Each structure stands twice: as structure tokens, then as C-alpha cells.
Amino acid sequence: MLPLLIGVLLAGCAVGPNYSRPDAPKVDRYTTQALPASTVSADAIDGDAQRFLSGSDVPQRWWTAFGNAELDRRVHTALAHSPTIASAQAALRQAQENARAAGGALFPAVDASAGATRQKLSAAQSGTGRAIGPYTLYNASISVGYTLDLFGGVQRGIEAQEALSDVQQAQLDSTYLTLAGNVVTASLLEASLREQVRATEQIVKMQRDSLDIADKQLKIGATSLSDTLAVRAQLAATEATLPPLRAQLAATRNRLATYLGVTPAQLDAAPLTLDAMRLPRDIPVSLPSQLVDQRPDIRAASAQLHAASAQVGVATAAMLPQITLSGSAGSQALNAGDLFSAGTRAWSLGLNLTQPLFHGGELLHKKRAAQAALDKARADWQQTVLVAFQNVADALQALQYDAQTLAAQATAEEAASQRLSLTRQQYRLGATGYLDLLDAERSLQQARINLIQARAARLSDTAALYTALGGGWRGDDRTTTPAATASSAAPAVAN
Incomplete structure (x- = not known):
């Protein structure tokens, strides 16, 4: 008990810097200009204005704001079955066990030993002037060793391991957040591509009808061969856009299968459409001062900075004196049955003081390396924070411009549709030619594709804002995620 008591009394004397997280940027907004109360609205599907709720927390299950049960199922499946989650969970368990192992250095090491030695002197x-033996010496003993943590090197080592455990915890949260964001983004892209394929197929059907008319008119001499060839060329050009869209759709579905932890052949996900998605109208925007506590990557950088700070203390303590207490008690006998009998007892007590004097500069340079690692970790933290604020600013501004783009694309699509209708009437009356009709059809096709992409961008950038704000993952608050479980269980033995 005495060594343990001494260690407790000396534990407060820990060399090296005490960790203090740097202050968050002193700003009251993310963007150059203050955010408007809401985005503009558009007379189109997904054209509702979105309100920015400053100071509100992002919900952990933020993807449910899109109001799609299939999307919810996909995210839940990914969080439950993705190997990336299992890998991050295992890394966290490893770091936690290393931290617990480091804590063992605070206690005396107690070992039992027994053996037999055959020897001759x-x-x-x-x-004695004569040889002795051969004989067999039996022994059994218990030894105790304890190194006083005079300068807190052990404490700093434990602190560093616990900080590394915090790093893995934050990285697990980041994995949850990233995976959920990837599933939502891939699902929205799938829906967008599906809509683009459908819109293109409608244009193809329209152009095929035009080609049929052109062929009939060519036969009766009502149109020229060049006009008919122009219609055929436009149809072929439109049909050529379909295979790349379908290939991109297939690749997106394959990527989605990987996120969900299955092969593409095993993917069982109902098709999604943009019409089945609901644009979130109320968007929570956390205060800038809260972002450093909410973003998992910033929390990971903070924990890494903490570990680097503690390592400076470990390197400093290695240059200072170390006192080790040791003791043993046991029995030695020539016969195994005589162990622990009278006259066979043996014991020892030891006190050892070690002061490093010359190690060729090794200890000094290790300390300087630890200080350089601390400087690097601090710079990495600052860069992580800057990138986080940039991500939020980008997403907020994207939402504002997405709303404006959607309004413009909706107007363009309506105008292109009206133009095509008018051009068709003029063509039937002979007031315009095939080239004008083809140009009107081409304009409508591009306008519809642009409108679909604008709708998808608004939904995707909303998801990007949720993830940029941390997605509601805050340390141990992970009530909706699968529990971290070991792949196999085995009886544990304390050592």
C-alpha cells in the first residue's frame, strides 16, 4: 500500500503542458454577409422557400426530414451492416483497451514464479574448495515491482492513450455521419438520373413521332430530304445521351450497394424518384461557437492535439530521475516437498534510482520531436476548423443560389414547353420549317434536364448542410446507431 500511496501523492506533479483546446473563431456568422431569413421560392416542384433557423440543433436522424421511408431504410441498413462501421468500431475498442492497459502502470506489478534448477557448482x-552437486534447487516466490511516478510520466502516458481513444470515438462518429451522407447523396443522385432518363425517353418518343411525320411528308414531296435527315440526326443524337445516363445510374446503384454492405447483385432497394422526396423547409443552423463541439472531425483533431500535448509530458519525464521499488518473498529447497518449510524462506527488498546522464541526445531529440508533433497537431486543428467553417458557408450559399437556379430553370422549362407547342402549331400551318421544330424540341429537352438537376441539387445541398454542421453526432449520444459489438467473445483473464 505504501508505494501506491506515494504514487497517488505524487500524481499531481506531472511535467509537460496541460491540455487546453484552442478557442473557436470569434465570429457570429459563417458567410461574409448575414444570412437572409429564408431562400427565395419558385413556382415549381421543390420550389418552397427554406427558412434558416439560426441557433437550432441539427437532429441526429436528419435524413428523415426528406420524408421518404425507403431513404430511411437505406440509411438504417448502411449503419447496421457497412464494414466501414465495423472497422471503426473495432478501432475504437482497440484504443479503449490500450487506454485501460496504460492505466495498469499506476499499480504495482505482482508476479508469481515457480521452478526447478538442476546445477553443479x-x-x-x-x-569451499570442493565441487558441490549436482543437485536440484526448487523455488517458489512472489515478486512486487513499482515505479514511482515522480514527474507524471505514467499519468501523461495514460492521458495520451485516453486522448487517442477519444480520437477513435470521434472518427467512429465521423464514419456514421459520412456514411449517412453518402447514402442520402447517392439516393438523390439515383433519383435525379432516373428522372433524366425518363425525360430523355419522352423526348425520344416525341422525336420519333416527328420522324414518322417527316418520312410520310417526304414520300408525298411535302418536305425535303435534308429536313428529314435533320430530324433523323437529332433523334440519333438524343438517343445517344441515354446510354451514358443509364450507365451512370447503374454505377450509382452499385455504389449504393457498397454503402449498404452488400454486393450489387444483392442490392434490394426500391427505385427512388425526386417526386417521392420532400424538401425540408426549416433548416437548423447551429451557432458558429457550437460547430467545434458538433463536427466529429474537429473533435478528432482536438483529441489528437490532446494526445500530442500529453506526449510532450511523457518525453520530458523520460529525462528525469526514476525511482523503482521492488521486493520478493518465497522459498528455496532441495526437495519440492520441503518448499515453505522452516529454513527455506527467502526475501529481498530493493530501491533503485535511475537518472539518465548520456544517451547520445536521444532523449532530448525525442522531447523536441514531441513538441514539434504538438505544433503540428495545433496547426492541423486550426486547418480542420477553417475547412469546417468553409463547408458550412459553401452549403449555406449553395442553398440560396440553388433556390434562385430552380426558379430560373422552372421559368426556362415552362417557356421551352410553350415555345415547342407554338412551333408545332406553326409547322402544321406551314409557317415554319423542320429546323425550327427540332430546335424547339432540343431546347425543351435541355430545359427539362436542367430543371431535374436543379431540383436534385437543392435536395443534395440540403443534405450537405446537415453533414457540414455535424449531422447531430455528438460523442456518446448515438442512440440510433447499432451497438459496437465484438465479432467473437472469449473468456477474459485479468493481467
Whole structure:
């Protein structure tokens, strides 16, 4: 008990810097200009204005704001079955066990040993002028060793391991957040591509009808061959856009399968459409001062900075004196049955003081390396924070411009549709030619594709804002995620 008591009394004397997280940027907004109360609205599907609720927390299950049960199922499946989650969970368990192992250095090491030695002593060794043996020496003993943590090197080592455990915890949260964001983004892209394929197929059907008319008119001499060839060329050009869209759709579905932890052949996900998605109208925007506590990557950088700070203390303590207490008690006998009998007991007590004097500069340079690592970790933290604020600013501004783009694309699509209708009437009356009709059809096709992409961008950038704000993952608050479980269980033995 005495060594443990001494260690407790000296534990407060820990060399090296005490960790203090740097202050968050002193700003009251994310963007150059203050955010408007809401985005503009558009007379189109997904054209509702979105309100920015400053100071509100992002919900952990933020993807449910899109109001799609299939999307919810996909995210839940990914969080439950993705190997990336299992890998991050295992890394966290490893870091936690390393931190617990480091804590063992605070206690005395107690070992039991037993053995038998067959030996013979020469006359010189025996000191009696004659050889002794051979004989067998049996022994059994318990030894205790304890190194006083005079300068807190052990405490700093434990602190560093616990900080590394915090790093893995934050990285697990980041994995949850990233995976959920990837599933939502891939699902929205799938829906967008599906809509683009459908819109293109409608244009193809329209152009095929035009080609049929052109062929009939060519036969009766009502149109020229060049006009008919122009219609055929436009149809072929439109049909050529379909395979790349379908290939991109297939690749998106394959990527989604990986996120969900299955092969593409095993993917069982109902098709999604943009019409089945609901644009979130009320968007929570956390205060800038809260972002450093909410973003998992910033929390990971903070924990890494903490570990680097503690390592400076470990390197400093290695240059200072170390006192080790040791003791053993046991029995030695020539016969195994005589162990622990009278006259066989043996014991020892030891006190050892070690002061490093010359190690070729090794200890000094290790300390300087630890200080450089601390400087690097601090710079990495600052860069992580800057990138986080940039991500939020980008997403907020994207939402504002997405709303404006959607309004413009909706107007363009309506105008292109009206133009095509008018051009068709004029063509039937002979007031315009095939080239004008083809141009109107081409304009409508591009306008519809642009409108679909604008709708998808608004939904995707909303998801990007949720993830940029941390997605509601805050340390141990993970009530909706699968529990971290070991792949196999085995009886544990304390050592």
C-alpha cells in the first residue's frame, strides 16, 4: 500500500503542458454577409422557400426530414451492416483497451514464479574448495515491482492513450455521419438520373413521332430530304445521351450497394424518384461557437492535439530521475516437498534510482520531436476548423443560389414547353420549317434536364448542410446507431 500511496501523492506533479483546446473563431456568422431569413421560392416542384433557423440543433436522424421511408431504410441498413462501421468500431475498442492497459502502470506489478534448477557448482564457485552437486534447487516466490511516478510520466502516458481513444470515438462518429451522407447523396443522385432518363425517353418518343411525320411528308414531296435527315440526326443524337445516363445510374446503384454492405447483385432497394422526396423547409443552423463541439472531425483533431500535448509530458519525464521499488518473498529447497518449510524462506527488498546522464541526445531529440508533433497537431486543428467553417458557408450559399437556379430553370422549362407547342402549331400551318421544330424540341429537352438537376441539387445541398454542421453526432449520444459489438467473445483473464 505504501508505494501506491506515494504514487497517488505524487500524481499531481506531472511535467509537460496541460491540455487546453484552442478557442473557436470569434465570429457570429459563417458567410461574409448575414444570412437572409429564408431562400427565395419558385413556382415549381421543390420550389418552397427554406427558412434558416439560426441557433437550432441539427437532429441526429436528419435524413428523415426528406420524408421518404425507403431513404430511411437505406440509411438504417448502411449503419447496421457497412464494414466501414465495423472497422471503426473495432478501432475504437482497440484504443479503449490500450487506454485501460496504460492505466495498469499506476499499480504495482505482482508476479508469481515457480521452478526447478538442476546445477553443479565448481570448487571455485562453491567457495569451499570442493565441487558441490549436482543437485536440484526448487523455488517458489512472489515478486512486487513499482515505479514511482515522480514527474507524471505514467499519468501523461495514460492521458495520451485516453486522448487517442477519444480520437477513435470521434472518427467512429465521423464514419456514421459520412456514411449517412453518402447514402442520402447517392439516393438523390439515383433519383435525379432516373428522372433524366425518363425525360430523355419522352423526348425520344416525341422525336420519333416527328420522324414518322417527316418520312410520310417526304414520300408525298411535302418536305425535303435534308429536313428529314435533320430530324433523323437529332433523334440519333438524343438517343445517344441515354446510354451514358443509364450507365451512370447503374454505377450509382452499385455504389449504393457498397454503402449498404452488400454486393450489387444483392442490392434490394426500391427505385427512388425526386417526386417521392420532400424538401425540408426549416433548416437548423447551429451557432458558429457550437460547430467545434458538433463536427466529429474537429473533435478528432482536438483529441489528437490532446494526445500530442500529453506526449510532450511523457518525453520530458523520460529525462528525469526514476525511482523503482521492488521486493520478493518465497522459498528455496532441495526437495519440492520441503518448499515453505522452516529454513527455506527467502526475501529481498530493493530501491533503485535511475537518472539518465548520456544517451547520445536521444532523449532530448525525442522531447523536441514531441513538441514539434504538438505544433503540428495545433496547426492541423486550426486547418480542420477553417475547412469546417468553409463547408458550412459553401452549403449555406449553395442553398440560396440553388433556390434562385430552380426558379430560373422552372421559368426556362415552362417557356421551352410553350415555345415547342407554338412551333408545332406553326409547322402544321406551314409557317415554319423542320429546323425550327427540332430546335424547339432540343431546347425543351435541355430545359427539362436542367430543371431535374436543379431540383436534385437543392435536395443534395440540403443534405450537405446537415453533414457540414455535424449531422447531430455528438460523442456518446448515438442512440440510433447499432451497438459496437465484438465479432467473437472469449473468456477474459485479468493481467
